[in-house]
Amino acid sequence: MGRTLIVTNDFPPRAGGIQAFVHGLASRRPADSVVVYAPKWRGSDSFDRRQPYEVVRHPGTLMLPTPGVARRAAELAKGCDTVVFGAAAPLGMLAPGLRSAGVGRVVMLTHGHEASWARLPVARDMLRRIGQGADVVTYLGDYTRRRLASVIPESKLVRLAPGVDTSAFHPGAGGAGVRKSLGLEDRPVVVCVSRLVPRKGQDMLIRSWPRVLREVPDAVLLLVGGGPSRNALERAAAGHVARGSVVFTGSVPWATLPAHYDAGDVFAMPCRTRLAGLDIEGLGIVYLEASASGLPVVAGSSGGAPDAVRHGETGLVVDGTSEAEIAGALTGLLSDPARARAMGERGRAWIEGEWGWDRVAARFSGILTATATGTEPAAEWR
Known part of the structure; x- marks a missing residue:
């Protein structure tokens, strides 16, 4: 099984929906197949010790596609055949450098802000460039797909929406x-x-x-x-x-x-x-x-x-x-x-x-399997 590097600004212990989404994806992969590169937040040391996979922290609270972040990501990418960007913009700009470091496949997740970028002339051009560096760009639903399709080829777009832990969120939960x-x-x-x-x-x-x-x-x-x-x-x-x-x-x-x-x-x-x-x-x-x-x-x-x-x-x-x-x-x-x-x-x-996590995790696994085999995700995922 190949190893996956997840590069993301959005990761716990910082709270938020995107953070929960990216963490949920990472946590449902085999522990030895994942390394996460994310910013440092209050409580991150104790949080990271509880994770079964490696988490490497950037010293600040925000990562931008700077030379220093690019170098660290390239070091971590050694031995990884896939990189997943927790949000395409702006860190997806690192994709060409990571390909040069040996990564074979690039998957980028998108959320609401990428759909917003698709509306602005300058940001739109940047998002187009980011998309050129991806093999797969995920979208949340019909609205975000329509926005992204004006900038990113539809052949790259695959639906991947968050899962919900129904064992935690349920009637009678306290x-x-x-x-x-x-x-x-x-x-x-x-x-x-x-x-x-x-x-x-x-x-x-x-x-x-x-x-x-x-x-x-x-x-x-x-x-x-x-x-x-x-x-x-x-x-x-x-x-x-x-x-x-x-x-x-x-x-x-x-x-x-x-x-x-x-x-x-x-x-x-x-x-x-x-x-x-x-x-x-x-x-x-x-x-x-x-x-x-x-x-x-x-x-x-x-x-x-x-x-x-x-x-x-x-x-x-x-x-x-x-x-x-x-x-x-x-x-x-x-x-x-x-x-x-x-x-x-x-x-x-x-x-x-x-919307259960088992379904979402299987979908994500399929995307990564396509990465390993060189085949594209199933048409019904689009």
Whole structure:
């Protein structure tokens, strides 16, 4: 079996959906077949000791395609027949040098920001150059595929979306304990698990919340996560909604995320596209984790987010800029627990059938097997 070098800026212990995705791929490969090259973060030493494969850390918190990073990557590539870039842009620019170091095949993962790059003249040209260095470029769903296909030959594009650990994210994962600790035992809870940044839409949840409270007076909005918008969001909550109806947890340990999802009755992240289409949601693994947890999902219509929801079946897709749409979706689900429960059950079944990690890991293995044999991934993957 060949050895694979994974070069990525996105890797735990830094939290985030891309980080979880790349870590999940690495962790499901044979331990002696993987080496990861990633930036250093607080807690990375203890995290790395728990991994069964080698993790090499760049001394800073960001890797760019500089000569120093290129040299270190080339050293690590010795003995590797494949390199996987955790995100194509910008580190995919290292691909030609790694080929010169002996790597035979290059696989690049893409996410929302590459789809954004495809819209900008200068970034578009850079993304085209990056794509020229790849044998396989993965995409998350229909939205990102359409964007990438304007820059990268479709013959290189293969779908590879994140998996969900259904043994960790499931109904009854500890939500009762979270509710008790926060004093929310008997109240209807809308939960949002995400980084607190404008695109994710926590501000719109807060602005919509007075409308929700008019219909469901004892409802609570539970915002899980940290981020640069926290202070502004707390000020907005203090000025617009009833005291105690919005609860901020701040950042929580990764291992407790399933319990925080399970504390909700409805999951909501009404993401919206910002900056003239440059700041978009690539997919939204949080929607998949919420569905795995048995919750109905309210998602924004930004970018590829609708690919993570079956509208009307596992949840609802709304305009993330409309307070009325957001509030209407939330009150409708909170006021009809049977409908909400049925959506959650369908969502759980969908995740088990199509988004489980076993399926994703097999897909990734197939891509790497194609690398080793010189054949292309199966046509149905495209």
